[in-house]
Amino acid sequence: MTDTAIAWDTYARQRPERRQTNAHGETTWFNWTQYPDHGPGAELLDATAGGRVLDLGCGKGGNAAHLAAIGMRALGIDLSHAQLLAARNRWGLLAGLELRQAEARAFLQSTDETFDAVYSVYGALWFTDPDLLLPAIRERLRPGGRLVFSQRPPVAGCYGCQASYIPRGPDEDPLVVKRWDYELRMWEQLLAEQGFVDTRAALLPAPPGPRRVGTLIVSARG
Ligand SMILES: C[S@@+](CC[C@H](N)C(=O)[O-])C[C@H]1O[C@@H](n2cnc3c(N)ncnc32)[C@H](O)[C@@H]1O
Numbered sequence: 001m002t003d004t005a006i007a008w009d010t011y012a013r014q015r016p017e018r019r020q021t022n023a024h025g026e027t028t029w030f031n032w033t034q035y036p037d038h039g040p041g042a043e044l045l046d047a048t049a050g051g052r053v054l055d056l057g058c059g060k061g062g063n064a065a066h067l068a069a070i071g072m073r074a075l076g077i078d079l080s081h082a083q084l085l086a087a088r089n090r091w092g093l094l095a096g097l098e099l100r101q102a103e104a105r106a107f108l109q110s111t112d113e114t115f116d117a118v119y120s121v122y123g124a125l126w127f128t129d130p131d132l133l134l135p136a137i138r139e140r141l142r143p144g145g146r147l148v149f150s151q152r153p154p155v156a157g158c159y160g161c162q163a164s165y166i167p168r169g170p171d172e173d174p175l176v177v178k179r180w181d182y183e184l185r186m187w188e189q190l191l192a193e194q195g196f197v198d199t200r201a202a203l204l205p206a207p208p209g210p211r212r213v214g215t216l217i218v219s220a221r222g
Contacts, residue, residue: 005079007166007175012082014167017090018062028066032121032150033215038207044119044219046146047072051116054140056104056133056149057123061087061097068096075115077124079103104128108136117146126151126179129161134194141222147196148219153203154181187218196220 001009022029023037030042042063047053049071055064058076060083067074068091075098078084087099100107104124118141120126125133126149141147162181165174182190184201191199199220206214 002079003175004177005081007177008078008080009082010168010175011166012060012080012086015060017060017086028062028069030063030066032148032217033204034122034152034213035207035211035215039204039215040217042067042070044146044148044217045117047117052113053117053119054115055123056118056120056125056137057127058087058099059083059121059123061091061099063119063121064099065091065094065097068094072096074098075100077102077104077107079124105133105136108133108140111140113140114142115140115145116142117148119147120149122151123149125149127164127177128180129178130180130182130190134190134196138194138196138222143222145222146219147191147222148217150215150217151179152181153214153216154183159183159186184216184218187216191218191220196222 021027033039045053052073053067055076058064058078061076064074064076073096077100081101084099084101091097105128118137137147159182162179164177164179167174187201188199201218204215204217206212
């Protein structure tokens with residue numbers, strides 16, 4: 001197992017499961033942000049029932065499960081066995097949902113499927129070099145299909161490859177995974193350089209309350 005996969009398995013064991021219902025009493029929903037009941041939903045994908053959609057770094061699978069529940073054919077990819085175990089335990093029997101353990105770029109390069117939409121919520125698109133991952137996504141996104149991803153906005157002055165620390169026990173060093181942070185205009189430029197069109201990066205503010213950090217949401221069409 002790679003150090004990265006070990007790190008994400010460790011992360012998986014620390015993260016709580018998604019609630020059983022959201023503030024509206026719904027049992028499935030889409031959330032692009034780090035806050036409950038906040039921000040836009042699946043409409044950003046511009047995909048319809050029957051559409052084939054791909055979640056890169058699906059984690060415990062809540063967003064992919066929602067897309068399956070509203071009639072899409074959702075495929076969730078994640079390199080963490082522990083994340084997928086939790087996803088299968090909760091959503092495994094849902095019609096229209098498929099979960100597969102794979103590294104995002106390796107999967108895209110190995111499949112001949114085309115997707116109506118590709119998305120990533122604080123997922124593989126944040127944790128993979130975009131110069132390598134974006135071309136692989138473009139290959140497998142149907143012309144006109146949407147790529148949408150969300151992540152924490154960059155810290156001013158800290159751009160490019162950064163270290164994210166995943167804590168372990170009090171006497172152990174944290175594990176490290178790499179992530180890629182860029183300013184909004186830079187994301188639009190990176191996407192345009194790979195041939196994506198209608199690129200748009202926007203900052204969604206945090207909900208009212210003490211927290212200040214919003215959510216970066218980036219979208220483009222193939
Ligand atoms: C912060 S979690 C987010 C999970 C989920 N999208 C959510 O919103 O809860 C990041 C996930 O991306 C997965 N991941 C990171 N890099 C990946 C890659 N290159 N290929 C596949 N999965 C990856 C990790 O295993 C982890 O489950």
